[in-house]
Amino acid sequence: MNRLTRAAVLGLVLATAAPLAAQAQDRGDRRENRRDYREDRRDDRREFRQERRDDRRDWRNGEYDNRRDFRQDRRDDRRDFRQERREDRRDFRRDQRWDRNNRDWWRGRDDFRDYRGARNGYWYAPSYGYYRVEPRYYGYRWQRGHYLPHSYRNYYVRDPYAYGLRPAPRGYRYVHAGNDIVLIAIATGLIASVLAGVY
Numbered sequence: 001m002n003r004l005t006r007a008a009v010l011g012l013v014l015a016t017a018a019p020l021a022a023q024a025q026d027r028g029d030r031r032e033n034r035r036d037y038r039e040d041r042r043d044d045r046r047e048f049r050q051e052r053r054d055d056r057r058d059w060r061n062g063e064y065d066n067r068r069d070f071r072q073d074r075r076d077d078r079r080d081f082r083q084e085r086r087e088d089r090r091d092f093r094r095d096q097r098w099d100r101n102n103r104d105w106w107r108g109r110d111d112f113r114d115y116r117g118a119r120n121g122y123w124y125a126p127s128y129g130y131y132r133v134e135p136r137y138y139g140y141r142w143q144r145g146h147y148l149p150h151s152y153r154n155y156y157v158r159d160p161y162a163y164g165l166r167p168a169p170r171g172y173r174y175v176h177a178g179n180d181i182v183l184i185a186i187a188t189g190l191i192a193s194v195l196a197g198v199y
Contacts, residue, residue, distance in 0.1 A: 111158065115199075118179075124199075125155035125176035133178070142182050142196075148175060148189045157181055163198060 111126035121138060122130045137149070157174035160167060163181060168174055172192060174181050181195040 109162075112199075123152075123176070123178045127158050128155050128176070131155070137178075140178065142177055142180050142191060142194050144191055144193060146191050148177060148182055148184050148191055150189060152177055153184065153186075153189055163195065165195070 109126070114129050115124050115126070118124075119130060121132060121135065123133045123138075124130050133152075134149075137152075142148070153173075153175055155176040157163065157165070157176060160174050163174075165174060165181070168183060171186055172183055173186050175184055179197055179199055181198055183192045183194075184190060185192065
């Protein structure tokens, strides 16, 4: 090959190689740019998810704190309400307790709402009402060691505290017998003690 042909071929090769190299370089740059773009997008998404997680965690912690405070406040309110109710009941019961010096202590009590005073031939049992009594027991003075008749043993005292009584021992009950309260053995009706003239 002569010099001229060689120079022409070389020129042709250089003329085609330069754009191909530039094109390859351009393709490589574009690939590099796309890779960088994808990595940037991945990083952005990762950061966004992390921020969302942090926000949710903060919100949940704040929300849990709010709920915890709300539950604690409700607990405190209920405790205070129960305490106030207990004190009110204690005061009410103290005001409504039997007082030997006050003949009208029973007025205003629910268990005495039907009471209209003594009736001949009847006894009154609070919360039960009037019931007929045999003539021989009307005005009877109950004493310790006597027996309360079976037909009069069912009128239990529902609130011994109101009469200043301790809880009945096991096997015993307080029973209304006329104006008296007697402590009887449940099985036999034997009178263990008498609280006379309650109302």
